[in-house]
Amino acid sequence: MGIVVRQGVKGTVVTYLGVLIGAINLLWIFPKFLKPEEIGLIRVLLDIGMVVAALSQVGAGNIADRFFSHFRDEEKFHHGFLVFLLLFPLLGYLFIGGILLIGETYFIEFYQQKSALVSHYFYSIFPLAFFLVYVGVFEAYSRIHMRIAIPAFFREVLLRLLLAGIVIVYYFKLIDLDGLVFLLISTYAINFILLCFYIKFLGRWYLNAGYLRAKVGLIKEIIYYGLFIFLAGAFGLIATKIDIIILSAYTGLKLTGVYTIAFFMGTIIEIPRRSLSQIVSPLIGEAWRNNDFVKIDELYKKTSLNQLILGVLLLLLIWGNINELFFMIPNSEIYIAGKYIVLIIAISRLSDMVTGSNAEIILNSPFYKINFIIVIISGVLTIAANFILIPKYDMYGAAFATFISFGIMNFIKSYIIYKKIGLHPFTKETLHIILIGGGIFLLLECVPEIGNNNIYWVLFSIGLKSFLTIMIFIFLVYYLKFSAELNNIIDMILQFIKSKLSKR
Incomplete structure (x- = not known):
């Protein structure tokens, strides 16, 4: 090992x-x-x-x-x-x-x-x-x-x-x-x-x-x-x-370039999911081999909860500073056109995170071949949505096609798991986190912009809003004890800080 x-x-x-x-x-x-x-x-x-x-x-x-x-x-x-x-x-x-x-x-x-x-x-x-x-x-x-x-x-x-x-x-x-x-x-x-x-x-x-x-x-x-x-x-x-392939053919390479930048910004929130899926996949595989459905259920709900917490936090940080982030991009007057694409893509990725390890559960299960049907449906749906929406709404059509396909496919995967083994990823904490995230999101929308024409004020604005967002969100999640794993990590950090201060 x-x-x-x-x-x-x-x-x-x-x-x-x-x-x-x-x-x-x-x-x-x-x-x-x-x-x-x-x-x-x-x-x-x-x-x-x-x-x-x-x-x-x-x-x-x-x-x-x-x-x-x-x-x-x-x-x-x-x-x-x-x-x-x-x-x-x-x-x-x-x-x-x-x-x-x-x-x-x-x-x-x-x-x-x-x-x-x-x-x-x-x-x-x-x-x-x-x-x-x-x-x-x-x-x-x-x-x-x-x-x-x-x-x-x-x-x-x-x-x-x-x-x-x-x-x-x-x-x-x-x-x-x-x-x-x-x-x-x-x-x-x-x-x-x-x-x-x-x-x-x-x-x-x-x-x-x-x-x-x-x-x-x-x-x-x-x-x-x-x-x-x-x-x-x-x-x-x-x-x-x-x-990207269809967008460039229907709208040209300029909008494709704008879409590329915005799409990348929206996908940043899924980075924690990539790491967590690599860790949890072998654990789910082992649980399947042992027919340990209690363990599968535990992993399913924990990945959903923790991915949702991290995803919501990253979404709040990105969207709360979206104007400042675009200001810092060279030639921002061109790329700001993709501002709401960032939000659409981020929410589509969040739907993937809140449904937990549904893909890993199916791929490690005895009914793994059903994934073949799921992938084909996903491919056909995505291709059709892009061909229909891009000619009408250009790069926003591409973003909405991604949003629709992610939402439908995650619903299908979660429904299959529920029908096959009676498990779902949601708990009462899921709704609480969404409500807290939504509240902070609306609060950030009310915050006036600070110094949009000076890089130092922009950096100060990013730092201030990010600090307040992290403190409020993490405090509420920690105080309400939504995630034992997150609370343990915070307790370890606080204990480390306390030990360092006590030695002074």
């Missing part, structure tokens, strides 16, 4: 460092050194590349997680498992790439009128997707060897630092837009090369395919599983990327 804990801690630190760098990139460097349409172009190319890469992998990452134990044998080079992980996605890449080439005319026509730059860089999608495919494969291969920190550093920190450097170089006209796109692809090529060297350094670069023949029977099961994951993953990923 030592290596698991060490890698987990390192991975968490790297992830949050990456979030910080990503926030600096999207909220300051990009708006400062790029035009909105250039931000939109980068986002569209990356999202299309990620969709193509995910489809091409045919579930290779999930295959690695699920089946590596059947191949594990150092003396026999893990029976050529790495060779299989390299070849299987290559077939998927050639197949998906071929379909994309066949549809080139439609692709170009789809973007030509409003986002001609996307059409111009059509062929850049292929190398970008290729490197994304194998970055994902090598990260999965590292993960099954209990090594996540270094790959996470490459992905979360190094890539973002390189991207920031590229944008600054472009701003000073040392490269043109073609150079910017080329270097964007090169950053993922660097990640790919570094992962190759890292796996070689670990002594796990096994390219002996001879032993693979011993697992021919298992390969058929793996391919079936991969295709199952492929179909579910395809709809799932498309559902998360379709807003």
Whole structure:
């Protein structure tokens, strides 16, 4: 367990460092050194590349997680498992790439009128997707060897630092837009090369395919599983990327750039959920294996409650300072148009947090295959909502499509769990937290803005409102004892402070 804990801690630190760098990139460097349409172009190319890469992998990452134990044998080079992980996605890449080439005319026509730059860089999608495919494969291969920190550093920190450097170089006209796109692809090529060297350094670069023949029977099961994951993953990923892909085609890259900034600000509140889901998923899996429904119910309600508390607090901090935050973004007069998108996206993410670990419960349950149906429904619903709403309401249509799909899908997942095992995530504290959060929200709406034209007054305003919001909200949650876990953490902090003061 030592290596698991060490890698987990390192991975968490790297992830949050990456979030910080990503926030600096999207909220300051990009708006400062790029035009909105250039931000939109980068986002569209990356999202299309990620969709193509995910489809091409045919579930290779999930295959690695699920089946590596059947191949594990150092003396026999893990029976050529790495060779299989390299070849299987290559077939998927050639197949998906071929379909994309066949549809080139439609692709170009789809973007030509409003986002001609996307059409111009059509062929850049292929190398970008290729490197994304194998970055994902090598990260999965590292993960099954209990090594996540270094790959996470490459992905979360190094890539973002390189991207920031590229944008600054472009701003000073040392490269043109073609150079910017080329270097964007090169950053993922660097990640790919570094992962190759890292796996070689670990002594796990096994390219002996001879032993693979011993697992021919298992390969058929793996391919079936991969295709199952492929179909579910395809709809799932498309559902998360379709807003940018459609928005850029219907409204142009400028609004896509504005939407990208606002969307990122709205998704900040879900950061605690990512960490909590990684922690709770194995606990739920163990509870399912033991048929311990009391434990599942406890985890379900606790994750819902604690995620709601953290989500509401972050929503209050972001929305309470929304004007000041936009003021601090370079060229804020352009990006302020996305102000209410931040609120819509944040509330949609909050609906995901308040429904707790519904996804983890279903995925670890005996009825996990129902997730395939859920993902397909989600994908179809999201795609349809975007196609209907974006032409009418542009970027706000994209935001409302996300809001609607998140709300409906979380209702479906929660309803399935309730019907199957009679559990739901809500308690009386859920309503109390929503009421407290709503009250503070209305109070913040009544607070007059302080010094919107001076950076020092803006920082003072952010600091003052954030301090008061945290103090009021945390005091009420602590005093009313909504969360035993949160109260324990606060008690530990207070005890630490008290002990330090008593020594003086």
